[in-house]
Amino acid sequence: MSTDPRRWKALAVLCVASLFITLDSQIVTLALPSMKDDLGLSSDSMQWVLSGYLLSFGGLLLLGGRSADLLGARRVFMIGTFLFLVSSLLCGLAWSAGILLGARVVQGMSAALMAPSALSILMTTFTEPAERNKALAFWSGTMGFGATAALLAGGPITEFLGWPWIFLINIPVAAALLALSPRILRESKPSEGKRSFDPVGALTITVALVAAVFAIAEAPRRGWADPVTIGMLLGALALVGIFVLVERRSDAPLVPLRIFRSRSLVGGNLVMLLLGASAFGMALGASLYGQQVLGYSAVVFGLGFLPMTVVNIGGSALAQSMVAKFGVRAVAAAGLLLIGGGCLLLTTIAADGGYWSDLFVALVIFGPGLGACFVAASIAALSAVAPQESGLASGINTAAFQIGGAIGVAIVTSVSTSFATSPEPKVALTEGLRAGFGVVVLFALLGVVVTFTLLSRPRPAKIIPLEPTRSGER
Template identity: 55%
Template sequence: MDTTQLAVRAGTPVAADPRRWKALVLLCTANFMVILDSQIVILGLPSIARDLGMTPAGAQWVIGANLVTFGGLLLLGGRASDLLGRRRMFIAGTALFVVVSLLSGLAWSAEVMVVARALHGVSAALMAPTALSILTTTFPEGAERNKALAGWSGVGGIGATAGLLVGGGLTSGLGWEWIFYVNVPVALVMLALAPVLLNESHDRERRRGYDVAGAVTSTAALVLIVYAVVEAPKAGWLSGQTIGLAAAAVALLVVFVAVERRSAAPLVPLRILRSPALVGGNLVTVLLGMLAVGLSVTISQYAQQLLGYTPLEFGVKQAVMPVMAFVGAYAGQAAVTRWGYRPVAAISVVLMGVGALLLTGVSPGGGYVQDILPGLLVFGPGLGAGTVAASAAALAGVAERESGLASGFNTAAFQIGGALGVAVVSTVMVAQAAGPDPAAAFPAAFTACVVFAAAGLALALLLLRRSARR
C-alpha cells in the first residue's frame, strides 16, 4: 500500500499529484504508439511480403501473430502489473517494444518477421493494460478520470488514422523498414520519462504468490479464441478447426475457473466478475471493437477497391472519423460525469448504428461526399463517447490493487471485439462477392455493423442498469 492509500485511510486530505497531466500525456503516447504500430503494418504488408518472399497466407501472419499474442497475453500482462509493479512492467514492455521494432525493421526472412511481430504483441500486452492501469490509479474515479479516459480514447483514434497516413508515406518514400524504425526514438523518450513522471504502485497487501496454473490456462484459452476467430473466415465458421479450437478454449476456461476457486493467490479473484458494471462495460466494449474495426476494414476496402483511392488518399479522407471521435470522447466524458455511463453508452451505439446504416447505401459509382462522409460524421462521435462510457463502467469501483487486472480485461475486450468484427465482415463480404453482384459485398458488410450496434444497445440497456452518476 502506498502513502496515498495510507493517507486516505487515515482521513488525511491528499494533494493531487502535480505531474498527473504530464503523466497522462506519456500514457496516451504509449496507447498511440501501440495502435499506430498495428495500423501502420497494414499498409506496409504488400511491400514486406514482396521483399521477404512471403505467400499470401504467410503474409497474413505478420498481422495474425501480433493479434494472437497481444489478445492472448493482455489478462496476464494486466495482472502482472498489479503484482510486480505498474511502472516496472510499463518500462519492461516499452523496452521490449524498442527491441522488436528494431528486429522487425532488420528482418531478413519471413520467419524472423513473424517472430518479431509475435514478440511485438507481447510488448503491447505489457504496455497497453499497464498504461491504462496507471491512468486509473493516478486519476480518482469521477470527473478527472473521465477526462483522462477521453484523452486516452481520442488519442487512440488519432493513432489509427496516423497509421494510415504515416504508413503510406514511409513505405513509398523510405521503404517498409522505416514503419518500424519510426517507433524507436519515441519509445526511447518514453523510457527516459517513465521514471520521472510515473509513480510506482502495486498490491502490497497481497502475498507474493503466482498462480501458474491460472496463468497458463487463461492465456491458452485467450490465444485459442483469438486464433480461432482470425482463421475462421478462411477455415469456415462451422469447420472442424474452428469448432475444435472453440471447444478447446471453452474447456480451458472451465479448468481456469476451477483452478481459481481453489487457488490461495488466484490470478483472477472470481468476486471481481460479480460486478455488473465491469461485466457490462466489457461486453459493450467487445461490441464497440466489432463496430470500430469491422466498419474501418469495410470502408477501407470499398474506398480503395471500388472508388480507386490510394492508401494515402483514403487516410486523408477517412481522418474525419477519428477527429469526430476525439470530439465525441470529450463530450462523452462530461455526459458520463453528469448522467452516468448507461445513457451515454446507449446513445453512442445508436449513433454508430445510424452511421453504419447511412453507409449501407454505398455504390460502385458513388463518391466520398455523398456516400462516405455522412456516415463518418455520425459514427465518429458515437465511437468516442461510447469508448469513454464503456471504459468508465468497466473500471468503476475496482480496487486499486486490481486495477491492472480490470485494465487487462477492458483492453482484451476491445481487441477480441476487433478480431471478431474483422472476421464477421470478411465472411459476409466473401459470401456476397461470390454472388451475381460482387459490389453488394460492401452494403452487406455495413449491414452487419448495424446488427453489431443493435446488440450493443441491448447490452448497454440490460447490463448497465445499475450505473450511477458520479
C-alpha cells in the first residue's frame, strides 16, 4: 500500500475528533449543578446525564467498530459525526430533563461510531510500523489530554458562557470534520466476503455491555448486594456466554474469537480497562475533595487540573520514543507506577488541607503516568491486528477504557461511602476519599501485574496479520 501524502493532515482531523469525544464524557461533571437549577433535574437524572452517554457509548462500541470494517471506516465516521452534531445541538437547546437525557444517549451512540472508525482510519492510513506507533502516540495522547482537559474547561465554560455551551462548542467542530473528511481521510476497503452484522451476536453483546455498565453505574446508589445490581450482572454474564456460543457457530461473526489469541491485544486491553478505572476514579475523588472539602469553585478547581494536563501531554510525547526504545511493557509499567504513586500520596489528604499541600504533587506525578500508559496500552492492543479488523480492535480498545471508567467510578464511590464514618461531614468525606484513592492504587498495581504477565518483552512492534478463518474455527 502506498504512503498517503495526506496522512498527517488526516491524523490532525482524527485527533480533533478524539479530543471532543473524550471531552464530552466528563465535561458535564462541573456543569451538573447549573443543569439541575435550569431544568429541574433530580439527583438520579443528574447521574444519568453522565451514565446515559457512557451506556450508549460503551454498549455500542463493538457494533460501531464492526460497522467500520464492513461498511468502510470513513463512511461510518461521517455518519457518527453528523449524529454528534445533531445530538450536541439538542443537548445545548434542551428545554427539559427528558430531552437532555435522550440527546445524551444519542451523543453516546455517535461517539460509539466515531471513535473506533477514526482509529481504524488511522491504522490503515499509517502503514509503516514506526510511523503508525507515532500516530498512535498522538491519538492516545489526545485522548489522555481530553480526559483531564474536560475538568479544566468545563468550569470556566459553565461559569462565563452557561452550561449549554459545553455542548454547542461541538457544532462548528463537527461541521468542520464533516467538510474535511471526504478531502483528507482515506476510505478503507470494506471487508471481503459475506457482509453480515451478525444480528444475534450484535444484540447479545450490546445488551450484555449495556446491562453490565448499567449495573456498575447504579451500584453506588442501590448497593452491590441489591437484587437489581446482582440480576443485571448475572444477566450480563449469561448474555456473554450466549454471545461466545453464537460467535463460534457463526459464518460471519461480529467478533472473530481468534482475535483474542493475541496476548498483546488481550494484555493491552486489560491494561486499558484498569487505566480507565484509575483515571475516572482519581478524577472523581479529586473533584469531590477540591470542591466539597476544600471549597473551591468549579472554575478555580478546574484550573487546578492544568498542571496535570500539561505533564500528561509531556508523558504522552515521551512515551512514543520510549516505546520504540524499551518496548510497551516497560513504558506501561512505568506509567502505572506513576499513577499508583500519585494516588498513594492522595491517601494522605486532610480535611483541613489545601491544594498545594495535598493535591499538587500527586497530580503532577499522576499526569505523565496517565499519558505514557495510554500510549503504551493502545500500541500493545492495536499493533498486532490486521488492517481489515482494525475497526473491531479499535472498538474493543475504546470500550475497555470507557467500561473501566464506569467500574472505577462505581467502586471508588462505594468504597468512599463505606469508609465515611465521622459525624463531621468534611472529615467523613475525606476519610472516604482516602480509602477510594487507595483502591485506585490497587488498580494500578493490578495493571503492573497484567503488564508483566501478558505484554511482550521489549522489541520493535510489528504488524502480525491474523490467519484467515478456517471453516468451523473462530
